[in-house]
Amino acid sequence: MSGKQPKKATKRPIRRAKQQRSKATVDAIVQAAAQILSESGWSALNTNAVATRAGVSIGSLYEYFPNKQAILNVIIDEHLAAGEAKLAEGMRAMSGVRCREKIVEAVVSGFVQLHQDDPRLHRVLSSEVPLSFEQKRRVAGLRSQILSGVALALAESGCDGEIKATILVDTAETLTHRWFIDKAGLPASTEIMAGELSKMLKGYLFA
Amino acid sequence: MSGKQPKKATKRPIRRAKQQRSKATVDAIVQAAAQILSESGWSALNTNAVATRAGVSIGSLYEYFPNKQAILNVIIDEHLAAGEAKLAEGMRAMSGVRCREKIVEAVVSGFVQLHQDDPRLHRVLSSEVPLSFEQKRRVAGLRSQILSGVALALAESGCDGEIKATILVDTAETLTHRWFIDKAGLPASTEIMAGELSKMLKGYLFA
Amino acid sequence: MSGKQPKKATKRPIRRAKQQRSKATVDAIVQAAAQILSESGWSALNTNAVATRAGVSIGSLYEYFPNKQAILNVIIDEHLAAGEAKLAEGMRAMSGVRCREKIVEAVVSGFVQLHQDDPRLHRVLSSEVPLSFEQKRRVAGLRSQILSGVALALAESGCDGEIKATILVDTAETLTHRWFIDKAGLPASTEIMAGELSKMLKGYLFA
Amino acid sequence: MSGKQPKKATKRPIRRAKQQRSKATVDAIVQAAAQILSESGWSALNTNAVATRAGVSIGSLYEYFPNKQAILNVIIDEHLAAGEAKLAEGMRAMSGVRCREKIVEAVVSGFVQLHQDDPRLHRVLSSEVPLSFEQKRRVAGLRSQILSGVALALAESGCDGEIKATILVDTAETLTHRWFIDKAGLPASTEIMAGELSKMLKGYLFA
DNA sequence: GATGAATGAGCTTTCATTCAT
DNA sequence: CATGAATGAAAGCTCATTCAT
Numbered sequence: 001m002s003g004k005q006p007k008k009a010t011k012r013p014i015r016r017a018k019q020q021r022s023k024a025t026v027d028a029i030v031q032a033a034a035q036i037l038s039e040s041g042w043s044a045l046n047t048n049a050v051a052t053r054a055g056v057s058i059g060s061l062y063e064y065f066p067n068k069q070a071i072l073n074v075i076i077d078e079h080l081a082a083g084e085a086k087l088a089e090g091m092r093a094m095s096g097v098r099c100r101e102k103i104v105e106a107v108v109s110g111f112v113q114l115h116q117d118d119p120r121l122h123r124v125l126s127s128e129v130p131l132s133f134e135q136k137r138r139v140a141g142l143r144s145q146i147l148s149g150v151a152l153a154l155a156e157s158g159c160d161g162e163i164k165a166t167i168l169v170d171t172a173e174t175l176t177h178r179w180f181i182d183k184a185g186l187p188a189s190t191e192i193m194a195g196e197l198s199k200m201l202k203g204y205l206f207a
Numbered sequence: 208m209s210g211k212q213p214k215k216a217t218k219r220p221i222r223r224a225k226q227q228r229s230k231a232t233v234d235a236i237v238q239a240a241a242q243i244l245s246e247s248g249w250s251a252l253n254t255n256a257v258a259t260r261a262g263v264s265i266g267s268l269y270e271y272f273p274n275k276q277a278i279l280n281v282i283i284d285e286h287l288a289a290g291e292a293k294l295a296e297g298m299r300a301m302s303g304v305r306c307r308e309k310i311v312e313a314v315v316s317g318f319v320q321l322h323q324d325d326p327r328l329h330r331v332l333s334s335e336v337p338l339s340f341e342q343k344r345r346v347a348g349l350r351s352q353i354l355s356g357v358a359l360a361l362a363e364s365g366c367d368g369e370i371k372a373t374i375l376v377d378t379a380e381t382l383t384h385r386w387f388i389d390k391a392g393l394p395a396s397t398e399i400m401a402g403e404l405s406k407m408l409k410g411y412l413f414a
Numbered sequence: 415m416s417g418k419q420p421k422k423a424t425k426r427p428i429r430r431a432k433q434q435r436s437k438a439t440v441d442a443i444v445q446a447a448a449q450i451l452s453e454s455g456w457s458a459l460n461t462n463a464v465a466t467r468a469g470v471s472i473g474s475l476y477e478y479f480p481n482k483q484a485i486l487n488v489i490i491d492e493h494l495a496a497g498e499a500k501l502a503e504g505m506r507a508m509s510g511v512r513c514r515e516k517i518v519e520a521v522v523s524g525f526v527q528l529h530q531d532d533p534r535l536h537r538v539l540s541s542e543v544p545l546s547f548e549q550k551r552r553v554a555g556l557r558s559q560i561l562s563g564v565a566l567a568l569a570e571s572g573c574d575g576e577i578k579a580t581i582l583v584d585t586a587e588t589l590t591h592r593w594f595i596d597k598a599g600l601p602a603s604t605e606i607m608a609g610e611l612s613k614m615l616k617g618y619l620f621a
Numbered sequence: 622m623s624g625k626q627p628k629k630a631t632k633r634p635i636r637r638a639k640q641q642r643s644k645a646t647v648d649a650i651v652q653a654a655a656q657i658l659s660e661s662g663w664s665a666l667n668t669n670a671v672a673t674r675a676g677v678s679i680g681s682l683y684e685y686f687p688n689k690q691a692i693l694n695v696i697i698d699e700h701l702a703a704g705e706a707k708l709a710e711g712m713r714a715m716s717g718v719r720c721r722e723k724i725v726e727a728v729v730s731g732f733v734q735l736h737q738d739d740p741r742l743h744r745v746l747s748s749e750v751p752l753s754f755e756q757k758r759r760v761a762g763l764r765s766q767i768l769s770g771v772a773l774a775l776a777e778s779g780c781d782g783e784i785k786a787t788i789l790v791d792t793a794e795t796l797t798h799r800w801f802i803d804k805a806g807l808p809a810s811t812e813i814m815a816g817e818l819s820k821m822l823k824g825y826l827f828a
Numbered sequence: 829g830a831t832g833a834a835t836g837a838g839c840t841t842t843c844a845t846t847c848a849t
Numbered sequence: 850c851a852t853g854a855a856t857g858a859a860a861g862c863t864c865a866t867t868c869a870t
């Protein structure tokens with residue numbers, strides 16, 4: 001969303017992490033970056049901080065990643081892949097379902113699960129961090145897949161179906177997003193809130 | 208959420224903008240900053256760009272603001288003040304209202320209005336820009352005021368009332384936020400979507 | 415000749431040196447860079463060294479030049495412009511000349527003058543420093559202009575004329591180049607050597 | 622000429638390459654470095670690239686060479702030795718020769734041969750690469766040996782002989798150098814050009 | 829001996845901030 | 850008060866060299 005995108009392709013082929021030690025280093029770097037992102041946000045993410053936190057020299061960091069953005073890309077891509085996996089799973093779960101109420105529950109619980117891992121990281125990735133065009137496309141693709149899947153499952157079609165699916169999906173996504181970021185501000189547990197959310201959505205969809 | 212907070216308090220007492228010229232300069236700077244923020248995001252906001260866009264020298268900028276954050280603070284504070292004003296107005300509007308449906312409509316239309324001015328700026332301020340502790344407190348305060356006001360208006364009390372108010376307010380806020388940022392992705396106009404949103408909320412609250 | 419070329423265009427318009435102080439700074443930077451180049455070669459040219467030698471902060475350097483290459487470009491371009499000017503002047507001097515011996519003398523004295531300023535800098539620029547495509551084209555253009563001018567002046571045409579012109583020009587250029595770089599190794603002054611050179615060329619051309 | 626010279630003497634006595642394997646490894650490294658130098662120039666020569674191209678690990682490279690400069694030194698020294706050998710051979714060839722024209726031809730053909738192997742490498746070594754003081758001395762020694770040999774062969778002595786020898790040698794060297802680097806820019810084959818060169822030199826020396 | 833992961837000094841560049849004019 | 854030249858800390862990245870395995 002904000003700012004510069006990477007510029008140059010890898011000059012020398014970045015070392016492939018075949019050995020254990022290498023793998024550990026790569027993981028340490030990615031984890032360190034994810035932690036910094038989660039704890040302090042995008043603006044605090046700099047390669048020296050990542051290397052230090054990973055317990056690795058700056059040189060080693062650049063042994064495995066061609067530039068700062070590449071580290072971020074791994075995190076983003078893993079995050080997107082996890083989302084896509086959860087989505088695929090949720091779709092499968094929905095596919096055989098008659099009961100439309102189950103569908104709502106599946107969508108809500110899908111988004112709840114999506115945020116459960118590391119909501120702070122999720123927030124940073126989805127609002128602070130600049131995404132590449134390709135990454136934006138993947139995000140958009142994810143959303144539209146969910147939307148059409150939901151519309152299909154609801155056996156609704158046409159503009160009206162799209163509107164309902166949009167309401168369902170966007171409400172579930174934005175509310176879980178908000179709630180998991182600031183659980184402290186809630187009057188009840190996220191489980192209870194999710195229950196209310198489901199109730200509201202069912203009422204809207206099947207009135 | 209993200210990163211560096213200002214470090215040093217004002218060194219020399221920044222001139223109070225009593226004079227016309229001063230006022231105009233300050234306004235030009237703040238507007239320039241807001242425009243850059245809105246158009247290009249937080250990462251593009253640098254003091255030289257602000258000064259240039261404001262038609263002011265960098266030296267003058269620092270004559271009126273002790274540091275970059277101070278400019279941002281004015282923008283944030285104005286934004287918050289505007290939100291608080293709309294809130295107060297909404298509260299007043301709701302206070303005499305019996306009809307609970309009107310309350311939902313008031314809340315939804317309140318958030319719609321809040322985003323109508325400059326949704327891009329709103330997005331940047333609420334997700335990219337690092338807020339100070341104080342500012343976060345104000346945001347939280349705003350939200351809790353709305354929540355309690357709504358709970359009161361709904362004549363609901365206790366935990367249940369809080370939950371309902373939270374659902375109402377958070378749904379209205381996050382959905383309008385999302386929709387105004389990406390109108391292109393919607394299956395219908397924001398007006399229609401807001402209508403659906405109201406319908407859903409009413410169904411939930413008065414079932 | 416060797417290596418990386420600049421990549422990105424100027425992001426913000428580099429300050430135009432209108433004021434005295436600015437002009438002095440720009441000059442100091444260019445001179446410092448030229449001195450380092452002349453004394454220690456391309457490999458010793460780094461922006462910190464240039465800034466330090468210029469008595470300027472690194473920030474100021476980047477106030478006036480978008481990147482390291484830009485400083486070099488000024489030096490190269492000035493050097494090429496000087497060469498082109500000398501060439502044009504030499505051409506004019508030759509144009510009315512009947513006496514073919516004068517032509518040889520003009521060419522030799524032209525190259526002598528070209529190297530007299532700063533032969534070490536000339537050497538570094540013509541062999542160590544990586545030139546852009548455009549700069550290489552200018553160099554090639556300079557040479558071919560001289561060649562055709564000389565061929566014309568000698569009233570020689572066809573392959574034979576080209577060969578003679580090439581011998582004349584290349585001998586004059588490479589020998590002056592070599593001699594001015596290492597005057598100490600010569601058995602006689604550069605003036606005397608240039609005289610011998612002229613003698614040899616005349617003998618060859620008018621045998 | 623340009624920049625950094627090696628700093629530290631060998632720390633541990635580098636293994637004498639007595640063993641076959643060692644010899645092969647050393648050769649592979651030196652050849653790889655020479656290839657890179659020839660193809661891509663001094664700026665592209667880095668130890669990792671050399672090791673990779675030599676099919677050797679970076680660790681092994683440092684097993685056989687104390688530092689980057691040492692590899693370069695081998696290349697330079699071999700190049701100088703080859704030059705010295707050709708020189709010695711040429712001197713021997715000239716020693717019995719009465720005919721002074723043969724001497725010119727011997728010098729010219731000597732330099733032609735010197736450049737025929739790998740003119741690109743020759744160019745890089747003689748202009749881009751930083752030479753140590755010792756290496757510069759060797760280069761100077763080579764040249765003065767040639768000069769005195771030629772002066773002797775020409776049966777010329779005193780300042781005049783030196784001047785003539787200098788003209789002969791320097792012209793032959795710099796022109797062949799120039800022509801072999803950029804054959805494409807020549808109006809005729811290097812053989813023909815060399816013939817013209819000889820003609821010119823003979824005319825000068827025996828006028 | 830061989831390997832390649834790891835190191836860190838050093839280089840380029842940016843931008844918030846200061847201060848002489 | 851206004852100006853804009855100057856500053857320098859800090860961030861991204863490279864590559865010669867070391868060292869644990």
